[in-house]
Structures are given as C-alpha cells and as structure tokens.
Amino acid sequence: MTDPRAELASDEIEHLYEAAIALADEAREIIQGALHAGFSVKHKPDGTLVTSTDLKVEERLREVIEERFACHGIVGEEFPPRNPDSAFQWILDPIDGTEDFVHRVPTFGSILALYYKHEPIVGILEHTGLGLRASAAYGHGTYFRCQRSRLADLPAEIGDDRARVILSARGNFIRYRDEGATFDALARAFPNHRIYRSCYGHTLVATGAADAMVDFHDTLWDLAAARITVEEAGGIYRTVREFELPGGTRIYSSVFGKPALVERLVAVIGTADVEP
C-alpha cells in the first residue's frame, strides 16, 4: 500500500509544519501566562483534572486553525470534533499531564499533530515548563534544541537490565482493561525504568535520552505526536493493542523507540498477555 503522505509536496508539508510551530508558540504563551498568573482547576466526570488553561489553549488553537485552515478537521481532548471527514485532521492535547501541571511539576507538555489520511505528517511536543520543544515533519526529520535528532539503535551489549525504558504508570495498564500483568512483566524484565506521563516520555524517546517507551491505554491525542517524532528520528513505532470503549472512543497501547529494544519489549508484552 502506498503511503498517502507521498501525495503531499515537500513545500506543502513545510508550510503546514510552520503553521504547527506557530500553534505551539500560541500554546506556550498561554501556558507561560498561566504559570505566572494562576489558573482554576476542576474535576472532569471521569475523575481526571482539567484547568482553565487546558480549555484556553485548546480554544485558542481551534480558533487559529479555523481561521487558517477552514476545511481541516480538529480532534481535541476538551471539545467535540470538527470536520470529521476532512483528509487533514489536527489532533490537540492542550496539556498532557494536567495533574503534573497543577502541581507545577514541569514535565507536563502540549501535544499537537496534523494527520493526513490517518497518517501523521507533523508532530510537536511542547514543554513550556522546561523551555524545550521537540518537533518533526514527514520527510524532514525530528528536531530538538535546534539540532536534528538521530537515534542510534541500542548496542547489543546493553542488556534488558540496563536499557533506559519509560513505562506508563500501572494505573494506565488497568484503566480500561486489566492488563496489570503486562506492567508487572515489563517492570521485572526492564528494571531500569522511569515512569512519566505521556508527552515527556515521548520527547525523551524521540531525542534519544531514553531508549524506548511502553505507553498503555491512551487516546488518539495522547499519542498524536509520538509516532512521527520517533520515526523521523530513526526509531520505530508499534501499536500493540487497540480497542473501542462503549462510547466509541478508541484506546491505543504502543511501544516505540530504538528498533532492537522495541522488538524485545513487544516480545515481553506478547508473553504477558497469554499468561494469567
């Protein structure tokens, strides 16, 4: 099957990439203001947190997209989808790791991506709390701190005990189905792990600061920029689970990073699944 992204000219992708960078700048400005001036916090019906800043960022990004790209679709965490049949879909997670944002833990981030016919063409991981941003566009590479990120594969002599693996919290693995045994198997097999929320983990993997991540029970917007930023840096991305919730929301579990390690992680996940 041909990759639909080949239909897009390089300068068209560049133009869209610049638009995405401008959106990330808008998000950063609003979040910087909120970190300074404060914000309000509410619990959503599902028990998770949302702040006035989550809403403000998504509203502003939707406004800019609607002005510049009236025919494009928008899928965001806080508001209903727009133009769901468009070939171009902007995916927005205004603040990933809202709980960390609320507690001023600076590893929260904003996730922005643009998809074309279900394939990511642009992805941005914006870390306003850290003054960092990783970004990628199809065929253009992944950039971080003004440099191109190129992932070397994990050297064979780095065993599972030393590989730098990022896991979702065990709470993710049991959020919609009980896949806690998969967490337990991974934590045993790869003991040199860290646990962060999605966005910062994706940045660490896309920039080579961690070797791979296993991210379980996520929605589309949580993972929107992970695949393009990792693949454009030379890593690989595997969706290992995918299912639909009763309301229709699709839930994804993915493994991505340095190729040899991703395969080792996928092998452990496979095993855990068939054991009790």
Add this chain to the structure above:
Amino acid sequence: MTDPRAELASDEIEHLYEAAIALADEAREIIQGALHAGFSVKHKPDGTLVTSTDLKVEERLREVIEERFACHGIVGEEFPPRNPDSAFQWILDPIDGTEDFVHRVPTFGSILALYYKHEPIVGILEHTGLGLRASAAYGHGTYFRCQRSRLADLPAEIGDDRARVILSARGNFIRYRDEGATFDALARAFPNHRIYRSCYGHTLVATGAADAMVDFHDTLWDLAAARITVEEAGGIYRTVREFELPGGTRIYSSVFGKPALVERLVAVIGTADVEP
C-alpha cells in the same frame, strides 16, 4: 532521648545553613558550565556512571568545607571519608541521577546535607537542570521558590488509587537483596505512581508536588537531604529497612511524605515482606 540538635543555637544553625547554600551555589556553577561545555563519562567498577563533573563538584565542595570547617567530617560518593569522628558530618552527592545528567534529562540534582551527631541539621536539593532548589534547616522550615513549604496531610477522601506516589525503579528494589515483591505490591496498591531518581523525588515530596516517596536500597548520600527537607515541611520520614553490605556500606530504604499516606505505604511494605 533528647534530640542532640537542641544543643545548637539557632544562629549557629543559620550560619551553617548559609555555608551550605554557598556550597550549592558552587555546585550549580560547575554543573552549569559542564552542561554548556561538555564533560567526560566513565563506568565505575560497579557498572554505574561517573562523569568528570561529579568529580569536579565533589572536589570543589570538599575544598571549600576543608577551608571553612577544618574539623568537620565529609562523606561523599566519589572520595574517601574525612574526619569520620567529628560530630559534624557533611554528606555530599555531587550529582544524583548521573545517568539522567549524561542524557541531559534535567531531573538530576545535587544533594548536600550537614549532620550533627547523626541527625540532619541542614539539607539542600539543588536542581541546576531545572533552575530549582529546595532547602531546609533544623527549626527553620523548608524553602522552595522563595516560599516556605508546608505539607497538608493527604485528605482522607484521596484513596490509594489517586495518591501521587513516587517509587524507586524496580531495579533499586533488587539491587542488593531481592525485594522485588515489595515493588510489585506497591505498584499494585498505588497505581498513580511516577518513577524518578532520588533527588527529584525528594524535592517533589518536600514541596508537596507529590504526596510521598518510597526510596529503596540507597546509600547515606542519596537520602542525606530527604529527612530534613520533608520533616521541616511537616511531613514524616520512616526508615523501613537498613542493612550492611560485605564492604561495610550501609544501605537504607525509606518512606517519607504526608503522614497518613506514609503509614499506608509502610503497611503495604510490611505485608509484602512476609508474602512470597
């Protein structure tokens, strides 16, 4: 038993606190320079990493302490102890989370503390990569971002599933003895966890950004500033395991943070210990 720290006058403690702040400034300056100019990396005989910056920071801090407090003792990660019989002991971990430092993950930190007759009187958690520092002195409170940190206890309605718990990686729990079952039990009981290296976890707990931490199989310098920064903020600190390695190094496992949650964590650790 009387707390030996009551023997020290408040202005004496203040004087020592200021000296510790000056040491943290020295560490910060060297680390800032290294982040800019680069550093060399080696593997230690135990397989862990050490950089030229770890050594440079500890050398410089020892030099300053020897000049200002010739009779004080020094215990540091990278060099042999000095004046081991002194009532005053400076404890130094020049870079905690060296592996993160090497990969430019900004949550590494420097840990400095001063003990008097085996009790901490001053503690500093310096995060040069994040531009943050938490510090405390006996009877003077814990400070972070120029504000006094005061931990409210965890409200009773926050269940174990929502408490913000920081764990050491499973690799810590099996480093010197196999206490992996304790990690597994904690990860199950408190699924909303993060995993960071010691220093940043201590800062999050001492400043209320996380509710508690379980830190396993550490040396004295890893935990040197945790107790004073947490206790001076109104939290509690429990050593739950303590044993000696063949070479004589003592290994500590501790739980600290908001009182009610610490007791719940200690209860799970107790249970995990007697189960297979």
